[in-house]
Amino acid sequence: MESESNLSIKEVATRSGLSVHTLRYYERIGLIAPVARASGGQRRYRGADLEWIGFLLRLRATGMSISGMQEFARLRSAGDGTAGARRIMLEGHLARLLGEIEALQQAAGVLQAKIAHYRQIEHSLAPDQPIEGKQHATRTLRQRTRQA
Amino acid sequence: MESESNLSIKEVATRSGLSVHTLRYYERIGLIAPVARASGGQRRYRGADLEWIGFLLRLRATGMSISGMQEFARLRSAGDGTAGARRIMLEGHLARLLGEIEALQQAAGVLQAKIAHYRQIEHSLAPDQPIEGKQHATRTLRQRTRQA
DNA sequence: GCTTGACTTCGAGCGCGCTCGAACTCTTAA
DNA sequence: TTAAGAGTTCGAGCGCGCTCGAAGTCAAGC
Numbered sequence: 001m002e003s004e005s006n007l008s009i010k011e012v013a014t015r016s017g018l019s020v021h022t023l024r025y026y027e028r029i030g031l032i033a034p035v036a037r038a039s040g041g042q043r044r045y046r047g048a049d050l051e052w053i054g055f056l057l058r059l060r061a062t063g064m065s066i067s068g069m070q071e072f073a074r075l076r077s078a079g080d081g082t083a084g085a086r087r088i089m090l091e092g093h094l095a096r097l098l099g100e101i102e103a104l105q106q107a108a109g110v111l112q113a114k115i116a117h118y119r120q121i122e123h124s125l126a127p128d129q130p131i132e133g134k135q136h137a138t139r140t141l142r143q144r145t146r147q148a
Numbered sequence: 149m150e151s152e153s154n155l156s157i158k159e160v161a162t163r164s165g166l167s168v169h170t171l172r173y174y175e176r177i178g179l180i181a182p183v184a185r186a187s188g189g190q191r192r193y194r195g196a197d198l199e200w201i202g203f204l205l206r207l208r209a210t211g212m213s214i215s216g217m218q219e220f221a222r223l224r225s226a227g228d229g230t231a232g233a234r235r236i237m238l239e240g241h242l243a244r245l246l247g248e249i250e251a252l253q254q255a256a257g258v259l260q261a262k263i264a265h266y267r268q269i270e271h272s273l274a275p276d277q278p279i280e281g282k283q284h285a286t287r288t289l290r291q292r293t294r295q296a
Numbered sequence: 297g298c299t300t301g302a303c304t305t306c307g308a309g310c311g312c313g314c315t316c317g318a319a320c321t322c323t324t325a326a
Numbered sequence: 327t328t329a330a331g332a333g334t335t336c337g338a339g340c341g342c343g344c345t346c347g348a349a350g351t352c353a354a355g356c
Contacts (some may be wrong), residue, residue, distance in 0.1 A: 008303085024304090028305095041303080043354085084266070101256065108249065111242045115239060118232070122232050167312075
């Protein structure tokens with residue numbers, strides 16, 4: 001009974017990575033407009049809902065607060081007349097984001113230097129090991145946890 | 149009575165951007181090793197403390213959790229023998245960070261596209277405005293891609 | 297009809313990372 | 327000597343963003 005534009009909350013949870021709890025929570029607080037319902041009252045998400053959720057996730061991943069997203073969603077629901085206000089919001093958000101990306105890149109450099117420093121210490125503590133000996137291939141890139 | 153290597157908690161708060169509350173909290177939970185005290189029991193931070201706090205702030209800014217930083221601080225206090233373990237921690241953290249930077253850059257691109265899209269809408273709602281020197285370029289893209 | 301299971305609403309609870317307030321001590325200046 | 331002000335400890339509280347549990351509804355299969 002599920003088509004591409006008629007998705008159960010569970011299916012949307014799977015696709016979006018949000019929990020069903022969080023999907024209902026987002027709707028409750030106005031991040032997602034009231035979703036269409038099947039006869040029995042169950043939610044049926046449309047393609048447009050999925051797209052919007054995807055965009056919300058971008059906003060969230062880039063550090064926008066819930067209240068910021070609420071404001072954005074409110075403007076969106078008010079129609080095209082708020083395009084300017086939304087653009088201004090996004091411009092501010094983008095500026096913040098670009099600044100943060102730079103800060104993170106700088107921090108990455110610091111981490112790299114620190115890692116190199118630790119290699120030095122390790123080498124000086126075990127001086128019989130070759131320093132960059134290409135055998136036993138470096139343990140870089142160990143894991144990569146989750147989250148954006 | 150304050151020299152460069154003998155700083156009050158207030159001074160350190162000012163320099164680091166952390167609150168005095170947070171500085172004491174960090175010490176309490178083991179992120180900062182017990183700080184030297186003046187005769188009356190007041191904290192006196194050394195240059196090395198400041199450097200460490202700066203590094204902690206990098207870790208925090210790049211998304212390391214308190215418990216992660218606690219683990220790192222614990223290794224650090226155990227001496228050079230833990231250099232390898234610390235390096236491995238940082239390598240994992242760095243890999244995560246690089247992944248996040250990429251995700252953020254992608255998101256920034258999405259935001260930029262969205263901003264451009266809003267400009268289009270704004271222009272189509274006020275068609276008598278010239279668009280960047282050219283005469284008003286019709287109502288492009290009105291219904292396509294609605295908002296999401 | 298009855299069971300199963302996926303859904304519903306609603307409010308309470310939780311983990312994280314601070315943040316604050318109370319009560320006290322110590323140093324310094326008047 | 328006194329008063330102000332900066333520091334101390336400790337535990338409680340808070341804001342954010344979920345997360346969960348209880349109790350109920352609904353549709354489908356046996």
